[in-house]
Amino acid sequence: MTKLTNSLKRYWQVVGLAVIVILGFSVFGYARTQVHAASGRTKIVFWHEMKGPGQKQLNSFITAFNKSQTKYEVIPQFQGSYNAVIQKIMNTHGTTASPAVFQSMDISSSQMYHSGYTVPVQKFIDRDNYDISQISSVARGVATRNNKLLAMPFNTSQxxxxxxxxxxxxxxxxxxxxxxxxxxxxxxxxxxxxxxxxxxxxxxxxxxxxxxxxxxxxxxxxxxxxxxxxxxxxxxxxxxxxxxxxxxxxxxxxxxxxxxxxxxxxxxxxxxxxxxxxxxxxxxxxxxxxxxxxxxxxxxxxxxxxxxxxxxxxxSVGGASMWIANDKSATVQEGAWQFIKFLVSAQTQAKWEKATGYLAINNKATQEPVLKQLYAKYPMTKIPGDQLKSAKANYTNSGIFVDxxxxxxxxxxxxxxxxxxxxxxxxxxxxxxxxxxxxxxxxxxxxxxx
Incomplete structure (x- = not known):
């Protein structure tokens, strides 16, 4: 009888401990959820492949975007190489692990298009009457299909x-x-x-x-x-x-x-x-x-x-474009689009070129003080951008749309x-x-x- 009593006592001690642990995790999870709910922001997970100065400047842009509004919170996640991110997108699409918006290199445009995993940014451009002519036509060419822009160019080089x-x-x-x-x-x-x-x-x-x-x-x-x-x-x-x-x-x-x-x-x-x-x-x-x-x-x-x-x-251009995934809610997709517009604004692109050497794809960026000062001090830095502007987009200078x-x-x-x-x-x-x-x-x- 004593053994049975002791066994029952140990059993309820274990059960009690388990309940406490479970309740603890529940409270932690609830609290964690409440923190995000209290912020009132929609999380926009962003996969990128930037390193060094590019990553530093990109993080600065993300901080600025997050402070500029209260609806969305962009969460950057470094994913390694351009090639690696393609496979990760293919493997995670449709799961909670996939991003809302991601960078994908120029020569992966065909693969991204044929995957059926993305929302063409043309959808948002048409809805907002966004002036796409302010973005370099050659930079846009690599991610254009049937006169529709699939993704927005971002870190562009030639x-x-x-x-x-x-x-x-x-x-x-x-x-x-x-x-x-x-x-x-x-x-x-x-x-x-x-x-x-x-x-x-x-x-x-x-x-x-x-x-x-x-x-x-x-x-x-x-x-x-x-x-x-x-x-x-x-x-x-x-x-x-x-x-x-x-x-x-x-x-x-x-x-x-x-x-x-x-x-x-x-x-x-x-x-x-x-x-x-x-x-x-x-x-x-x-x-x-x-x-x-x-x-x-x-x-x-x-x-x-x-x-x-x-x-x-x-x-043609090299670098990568910003793609919006179609496995997220309309609210998340909207946040991704707002973030993209922020990244390709004239002011942001001017800072991007000065900090990294990538080309400012917004045609109005050259009028920003930061680039005017750079070009005045080092005139040669203007030449790559002039090269980009000098060409008229056609099939042979718009990249290779092949899997x-x-x-x-x-x-x-x-x-x-x-x-x-x-x-x-x-x-x-x-x-x-x-x-x-x-x-x-x-x-x-x-x-x-x-």
Whole structure:
């Protein structure tokens, strides 16, 4: 009897303890819920991929937005790389873990569109009569389908040519024009290499597919059929067109001449440039701020080059756009739209360009004092933005609207490495083209397009 009594006593002690724990969690959960309810704000979870200065400035914008109104609270969540976030969106859509608004890179636009997981921002633009003409047409092009804007461009960049104006002055070399041809660049590269007694390499172009794509864009040559996928499902790519062959033969020619150096990656390339061992290179305009810190007013900047005798067509943008998920309530979607409008306002975009080097996509941003002061102090910082404004959006300078472009880029970069190593240009590009056409066929079939 004593054993039974003791057992019952222990049983009720355990049960009592469990009840206390459960009640404790319930009270905590209730209190936590009440805190959010008392704020009266709708939570807008925002997934992004910004690091360093970009993340710091983005957080500042989020704080400012949250303070500017009382309806919504944007909660930023860093998600790693551009590629990683795509898979996370695909895996979490329709669950409580998915975001309300997210950044997605330019070449994922087709995948996001075909996923059916997003609300086109055109819906809100039409409803509000929002003046979309204030946003760069080329920046909008990459996320436009059937004349409807799917997502709002945000952290936008373009490829830009950087040169060391101080070195050119030292060796008495005429600077590059604002919109240089291949011959203009060859002249400067060769002269710098020769006049420095081969101590300074004239030029470098990283084996990076984005740069290859821009050679095509600037000469109005398509990367894929159906106008780079903008008017249908692309089922063929062409890496062996006249401009592709010409641009790669030009670079291979500079390798053979000795004034070109393949540094393997952008980090090594930039280090050589900042240390005065490299005269010019081509990379994202988002590097402008960093390069100014290293070279100051000795930094030279031009538009991306074009073939001799060819009128520049303009180049597409890189970076990412802001997409609104369709698995959230209308209230949450509205909050996401209000946040997006805040991010692309003239004032916000002016601060963004100054802090990060990304291009201000709001055409009115150049009238903001912060950019006027920047351009007055460092006139070269205005050139990438001028390049963006100089082009009229068309299919070949509006990005590639094709699923699975990441695989294509790997093949192109391998081809570029082979070309730099002296392999046949046409054969190297043809191999990449054939390989990706097989991948694209499989991708389209898997997505129900083939």
């Amino acid at each position: 490829t830009t040519l950087f040169y060391n104006a101080g070195l050119l002055k030292k060796y008495g070399i005429k600077p590059l024009p604002v919109s240089p041809s291949y011959s203009d660049i060859s002249r400067v590269s060769s002269q710098l290499y020769q006049k420095s007694n081969h101590k300074i390499k004239g030029m470098s172009v990283e084996a990076y597919s984005w740069l290859f794509e821009q050679f095509l864009s600037n000469a109005n040559e398509e990367f894929a059929n159906h106008h780079d996928g903008h008017v249908g499902i692309a089922d063929k790519v062409k890496f062996t067109g006249p401009v592709a062959i010409e641009s790669m033969k030009w670079l291979q020619g500079r390798v053979k001449a000795g004034d070109f150096m393949n540094y393997g990656n952008s980090k090594n390339e930039m280090a050589a440039f900042l240390s005065g061992k490299l005269g010019l290179f081509m990379q994202t305009s988002a590097d402008t701020s960093l390069l100014i810190k290293g070279l100051g007013k000795d930094l030279g900047v031009t538009y991306y080059p074009h073939p001799d005798g060819v009128k520049p067509n303009g180049i 699975g472009v990441v695989a294509a880029r790997a093949l192109i970069e391998n081809a570029m490495q082979q070309i730099y190593a002296g392999k046949d240009v046409k054969q190297s590009l043809q191999t990449a083209e054939n390989s990706y056409n097989k991948v694209l066929k499989s991708t389209n079939r898997a997505n129900g397009h083939g």
